[in-house]
Amino acid sequence: MEVHNQLGNGFQEVIYQRALSIEMNLQGIDHLREQQISLQYKDFEIGSRRVDFLVCGKIMVEIKAIKELEDVHLAQAINYLEAYNLQVGLLINFGNTKLQFRRLMKPENS
Numbered sequence: 001m002e003v004h005n006q007l008g009n010g011f012q013e014v015i016y017q018r019a020l021s022i023e024m025n026l027q028g029i030d031h032l033r034e035q036q037i038s039l040q041y042k043d044f045e046i047g048s049r050r051v052d053f054l055v056c057g058k059i060m061v062e063i064k065a066i067k068e069l070e071d072v073h074l075a076q077a078i079n080y081l082e083a084y085n086l087q088v089g090l091l092i093n094f095g096n097t098k099l100q101f102r103r104l105m106k107p108e109n110s
Contacts, residue, residue, distance in 0.1 A: 020061075029055060036050045059089065061090045066096075
C-alpha cells in the first residue's frame, strides 16, 4: 500500500516492481526479485518463467500495472503457484486508482 500511496497509478509495471523491492528492503522483508523457474513437460524442459517476487521463500507476488484485473491474470498467477509448487500467492495491481490485490491459493487438486 505504501508504494501505491507514494506513486499512485500510471507508471509501468517495472517502476512498481523496483519501488516494491525497495520498500520490502526498508521493511526487512526477505525477497527475491524476478525469480526464474524452468517449466517441465513429462520430464522435459520446455522453457522458463519469472515470477516478480518470491517472498520469504514461500509466497509468490505477481504485480500488474493495468486498468483492471481480469480472469486471465488470476489464471497466470495460479499457474505460477503450481509451477513453483507454492501454496500462497498475491496478485497486486497498481494500475487502478485504487490498489487492487487478490490472495491466491494453490488449487487442492494440483
